[in-house]
Amino acid sequence: NLTDKLERSFQILKGEGRITEINVAESLKEIRRALIDADVNYKVAKNFTDEVKTKALGQDVLKSVKPGQMMTKIVRDELAALMGGTMTDITLEGNPAVILIAGLQGSGKTTFSGKLANLIKSKKGRQVLLVAGDVYRPAAIEQLKILGQQIGVEVYTEEGNQNPVQIAENAIKYARTNHLNTVIVDTAGRLAVDEQMMQEITAIKAAVKPGETLFVVDSMTGQDAVNTAKEFNDRLDFDGVVLTKLDGDTRGGAAISIRAVVNKPLKFISSGEKMDALQVFHPERMADRILGMGDIVSLVEKAQEQYDEEEARRLKKKLVKNQFDFNDFLTQISQIKKMGNLKDLAGMIPGVGKMLKNVEINDDVFKQTEAIIHSMTPAERADPSIINGSRRQRIATGSGTTMQDVNRLLKQFEDTRKVMKSVAGGMPKMPKGFNPR
Numbered sequence: 125n126l127t128d129k130l131e132r133s134f135q136i137l138k139g140e141g142r143i144t145e146i147n148v149a150e151s152l153k154e155i156r157r158a159l160i161d162a163d164v165n166y167k168v169a170k171n172f173t174d175e176v177k178t179k180a181l182g183q184d185v186l187k188s189v190k191p192g193q194m195m196t197k198i199v200r201d202e203l204a205a206l207m208g209g210t211m212t213d214i215t216l217e218g219n220p221a222v223i224l225i226a227g228l229q230g231s232g233k234t235t236f237s238g239k240l241a242n243l244i245k246s247k248k249g250r251q252v253l254l255v256a257g258d259v260y261r262p263a264a265i266e267q268l269k270i271l272g273q274q275i276g277v278e279v280y281t282e283e284g285n286q287n288p289v290q291i292a293e294n295a296i297k298y299a300r301t302n303h304l305n306t307v308i309v310d311t312a313g314r315l316a317v318d319e320q321m322m323q324e325i326t327a328i329k330a331a332v333k334p335g336e337t338l339f340v341v342d343s344m345t346g347q348d349a350v351n352t353a354k355e356f357n358d359r360l361d362f363d364g365v366v367l368t369k370l371d372g373d374t375r376g377g378a379a380i381s382i383r384a385v386v387n388k389p390l391k392f393i394s395s396g397e398k399m400d401a402l403q404v405f406h407p408e409r410m411a412d413r414i415l416g417m418g419d420i421v422s423l424v425e426k427a428q429e430q431y432d433e434e435e436a437r438r439l440k441k442k443l444v445k446n447q448f449d450f451n452d453f454l455t456q457i458s459q460i461k462k463m464g465n466l467k468d469l470a471g472m473i474p475g476v477g478k479m480l481k482n483v484e485i486n487d488d489v490f491k492q493t494e495a496i497i498h499s500m501t502p503a504e505r506a507d508p509s510i511i512n513g514s515r516r517q518r519i520a521t522g523s524g525t526t527m528q529d530v531n532r533l534l535k536q537f538e539d540t541r542k543v544m545k546s547v548a549g550g551m552p553k554m555p556k557g558f559n560p561r
């Protein structure tokens with residue numbers, strides 16, 4: 125990881141008492157590369173290393189610490205400073221306090237709305253009302269209702285009303301009459317920034333005057349996250365950023381770029397689909413993550429040893445064309461199994477190792493999945509979209525599972541496909557980790 129790289133590049137400093145220009149150049153290059161690998165915008169990374177250089181040069185190296193350690197500390201502090209230094213709380217003023225949630229479709233708005241409601245209810249003891257402002261998809265309203273039920277928070281909906289501005293206004297009146305002091309308005313997003321979405325969200329903002337407008341962004345979208353943040357901020361002038369899906373294998377470099385580009389604080393990080401998987405954003409913890417504490421690199425290296433490069437290339441092509449099918453899914457599973465003990469692999473992810481200490485994980489988790497896929501016909505595997513109700517029933521019977529199990533796998537597969545497609549398409553450098561040395 126970056127810390128090791130710094131150590132190595134500072135070997136040369138042994139016996140010397142100062143960080144000098146020549147010694148520092150190599151490490152700064154490493155740092156810049158690591159930042160860019162973690163999705164930090166190039167310009168931001170460059171400015172950052174220039175800043176670190178100024179700070180580091182000429183500093184006396186304390187006898188007890190190695191120069192590399194000292195350099196790491198400078199980098200970590202600077203990184204944290206770049207992300208805002210201290211954590212920033214949300215505003216809960218007004219009666220009711222109104223929080224507006226904005227972002228692209230699929231960024232995690234609805235999930236986050238539920239998590240935030242849960243946090244505010246349980247940690248701040250407030251009475252929360254969730255508002256279903258995504259009126260275009262009945263499934264979105266249903267999704268929020270289910271989350272509300274899980275966390276015991278009322279969800280305001282208006283069946284048949286297609287006007288989210290009205291709904292939000294009515295919800296606030298409803299909250300007042302019913303002594304609910306916090307209103308969280310979930311809104312509709314689209315797949316890309318477009319005029320209609322922007323007009324709608326600005327109209328809602330003008331109508332309900334939220335004390336807090338939060339922009340939700342999927343950390344797995346990498347560099348795109350920065351552009352999206354900028355466009356939303358230009359129109360909406362939001363108050364804070366929420367970074368979601370940090371449970372994926374992103375390092376969260378987007379956090380730095382976004383902060384640098386829109387100059388708005390990051391307020392929450394969301395990592396997981398469970399309702400309590402929400403954390404207040406701490407710049408220092410994020411700096412550690414970006415610097416690669418934990419051992420992500422060895423995880424990648426281990427995977428790389430086992431992974432067939434040809435296969436990776438073929439897969440990427442399919443992913444980008446959205447042709448990834450259940451046959452590939454099976455191949456993936458056998459690749460993962462080849463990598464050996466899952467627990468070992470998972471343990472290398474920062475924070476996960478400790479959690480897993482008393483948990484038994486074994487390869488049986490894949491058995492059911494494989495059974496279901498084996499019960500599909502070749503045509504179904506190649507084109508899962510043809511798997512209708514009666515086919516699902518047949519597959520369930522054939523694999524000794526239930527309809528629910530089959531449905532769950534199909535849903536997971538669709539989700540995986542979506543995510544993988546966007547990852548593979550948006551980040552051409554992704555398979556780099558899989559290249560042979």
Ligand code: GDP
Nearest residue numbers: 229230231232233234235368369394395396397
């Ligand atoms: P919206 O369209 O912006 O409302 O996004 P959703 O909240 O519906 O989330 C889109 C998908 O991402 C859903 O399948 C969620 O379960 C999933 N999701 C949301 N947040 C997270 C997260 O922090 N981690 C993971 N792994 N999945 C998430």
Ligand code: MG
Nearest residue numbers: 233234258264
């Ligand atoms: Mg939604």
